Amino acid sequence: MRIIAGSKRRLRLKTVEGNDTRPTADRIKETLFNMIQNEVPGCYFLDLFAGSGQIGLEAVSRGAKFAVLAEHAKKAADCIRYNIQFTKSEKECLLLQMDVIAALRSLEGKYRFDIVFLDPPYSSGLDQNALAYLKDSALLAEDALLILETARGTDTAWIADAGFTVIKEKTYKTNAHLFLKKDGNIPGGED
Numbered sequence: 513m514r515i516i517a518g519s520k521r522r523l524r525l526k527t528v529e530g531n532d533t534r535p536t537a538d539r540i541k542e543t544l545f546n547m548i549q550n551e552v553p554g555c556y557f558l559d560l561f562a563g564s565g566q567i568g569l570e571a572v573s574r575g576a577k578f579a580v581l582a583e584h585a586k587k588a589a590d591c592i593r594y595n596i597q598f599t600k601s602e603k604e605c606l607l608l609q610m611d612v613i614a615a616l617r618s619l620e621g622k623y624r625f626d627i628v629f630l631d632p633p634y635s636s637g638l639d640q641n642a643l644a645y646l647k648d649s650a651l652l653a654e655d656a657l658l659i660l661e662t663a664r665g666t667d668t669a670w671i672a673d674a675g676f677t678v679i680k681e682k683t684y685k686t687n688a689h690l691f692l693k694k695d696g697n698i699p700g701g702e703d
Contacts, residue, residue: 513525513527513538513564513566514538515566515569515570515573515599516538516541516542516545516570517542517545517570517573517574518570518572518573518574518575519573519575520569520572520573520599520600520601521573523598523599525564525565525566525569525595525598525599526564526591526594526595526598527564527591528563528564528585528587528588528591529587536566536567536631536661540684540687541566541567541570543682543684544567544659544682544689545570545571545574547680547682547689547691548627548657548659549574551626551627551657552571552574552575552576552627553574553575553576554575554576554577555571555576555577555625555626555627556576556577556578556579556580556623556624556625556626556627556653557571557572557576557578557579557580557625557626557627557628557629558579558580558582558619558623558625558627558628558629558651559571559579559580559581559582559629560582560612560615560616560628560629560630560631560632560642561582561583561612561630561631561632561633561638562581562582562583562588562592562607562631563583563588563591563592563631564588564591564592564595565581565583565591565592565595565596565605565607566595567629567631568580568581568605568629569595569596569599569601569605571627571629572599572601572604572605573599576604576627577604578604578605578606578623579601579604579605579606580605580606580607580608580615580619580623580625581596581605581606581607581608582607582608582610582612582615582616583607583608583609584609584610584611584612586609589607589609592607593607612632612638612641612642613641613642613645616642616645616646616649616651619651620649620650620651621650623651624650624651624652624653624656625651625652625653625656626653626655626656626657627656627657627658627659628646628651628652628656628657628658628659629658629659629661630642630643630658630659630660630661631661634662634663634666635663635666639660639662640670640674643658643660643671643674643675643676643692644674646658646694647674647675647676647694652694655693656693656694657691657692657693658676658691658692658693658694659689659690659691659692660689660690660692661687661688661689661690662687662688662690663686663687663688664683664684664685664686664687664688666688668690671690671692675694675695676692676693676694676695677692677693677695678690678691678692679691679692679693
């Protein structure tokens with residue numbers, strides 16, 4: 513696993529040992545960042561359920577102004593801490609070792625995020641909890657883009673009830689990225 517592009521390109525990142533996390537494959541990460549390449553430079557990026565931190569660090573390498581990485585598991589947070597130091601990203605990154613809802617609460621009034629990436633354990637319901645919180649939060653910039661990684665074929669009808677609209681979907685062999693906008697912030701839609 514490595515940083516694919518930008519100022520920290522080719523740096524190899526440490527991964528979490530065991531099966532507690534699912535590191536995003538480099539080719540999927542490259543496809544994802546190709547899809548959002550124009551939104552990343554200068555953005556505030558929030559990486560929830562950050563695992564090894566590779567998504568947030570990739571964003572920083574590609575020009576994100578600042579990234580917050582939230583991860584509850586100690587082994588994963590230790591891995592993220594190492595990767596932040598290894599890539600010399602301490603000034604552009606903040607690691608919050610706590611559960612996602614606690615992390616979101618701690619960020620209120622401090623940041624507004626342009627891009628939020630969520631990669632919770634599949635079928636855990638944690639994605640629903642996080643989106644429910646974000647719906648009424650002041651953490652999202654006016655036109656924030658949320659990207660939810662989920663298992664391919666997962667029922668996502670609940671997203672509309674949560675106050676978000678899927679504007680795009682990219683399906684891979686075993687998973688998918690859903691690109692979401694908060695209702696009322698959809699280009700060409702109602703205000």
